[in-house]
Amino acid sequence: MNSRQLHGLFTVAAGIVFLISAAAINAQVQTQTTTAVSEADKTATVERGEVVLVDGNDLIVKMEDGTIRHFPNVPESVRIDVAGQQLGIHDLKPGMKLQRVIITTTTPQTITTVKSVTGKVWHVNPPNTVILTMENGKNQSFKIPTGQKFMIDGQQVDAWGLKKGMKVSATKVIEVPQTVISQQRKLSGEMAPQAPPPPAPPADLPILIAEERAPEMPPATLPKTGSLLPLIGLMGLLSTGAGFGMRLLRRA
Numbered sequence: 001m002n003s004r005q006l007h008g009l010f011t012v013a014a015g016i017v018f019l020i021s022a023a024a025i026n027a028q029v030q031t032q033t034t035t036a037v038s039e040a041d042k043t044a045t046v047e048r049g050e051v052v053l054v055d056g057n058d059l060i061v062k063m064e065d066g067t068i069r070h071f072p073n074v075p076e077s078v079r080i081d082v083a084g085q086q087l088g089i090h091d092l093k094p095g096m097k098l099q100r101v102i103i104t105t106t107t108p109q110t111i112t113t114v115k116s117v118t119g120k121v122w123h124v125n126p127p128n129t130v131i132l133t134m135e136n137g138k139n140q141s142f143k144i145p146t147g148q149k150f151m152i153d154g155q156q157v158d159a160w161g162l163k164k165g166m167k168v169s170a171t172k173v174i175e176v177p178q179t180v181i182s183q184q185r186k187l188s189g190e191m192a193p194q195a196p197p198p199p200a201p202p203a204d205l206p207i208l209i210a211e212e213r214a215p216e217m218p219p220a221t222l223p224k225t226g227s228l229l230p231l232i233g234l235m236g237l238l239s240t241g242a243g244f245g246m247r248l249l250r251r252a
Helices: 001-027 228-250
Strands: 030-037 041-057 058-063 068-071 081-082 085-087 095-124 130-132 139-143 150-152 154-158 165-190
Touching: 095 139
Parallel strands: 081 165
Antiparallel strands: 030 095, 041 058, 041 095, 058 068, 081 085, 095 130, 095 165, 130 139, 150 154, 150 165
């Protein structure tokens, strides 16, 4: 880029700055806005429930009043304070107790907009419009609001009191009340209660232990057809034989 091009850029920049300055000087309508804030009102709402189901980022909770509520698409950034741990949606388990505290802050505000204009009356069509000659020599038409007052030589007059050539200043004040509502949410919870262990047996009672015992065999019995007669006959035969033997010993 040569020196001539640089000189041209500086010239354009200077012209832009001059136009902006001239616009600021010639602007006759000025606007000022202020906001008055009143004392805020805070209310707290507490909601309690028990986790029924966690499916992805969907949460099903049974509320304290027995109703079932569905919280779809719970963001990953949501954190729940449970016993000092910051848990996410995927850390929740059925049976966990949840509590949500919503603090709502309501702040009344009043936004006041003040518009002011000065100039000389060139033409007036009361009570609707007035054309003023501004300090830059240009005429500008204004719609006269209902009830608008103009300040002339320290006195207030309405549109019917305006005359050509009068130097006037007018101020329009617009007050718009509004309420700003903000909410702060705090989530906390408790782990699901654990099932209690089975009670231990008393220390002074023995603990029974089952034993497996072999079944007892019934005593052997003679068949029903058995008899004592053969045994008696055998004993008689032995006695006869013993007597016969004694005789032979005596003869000898």
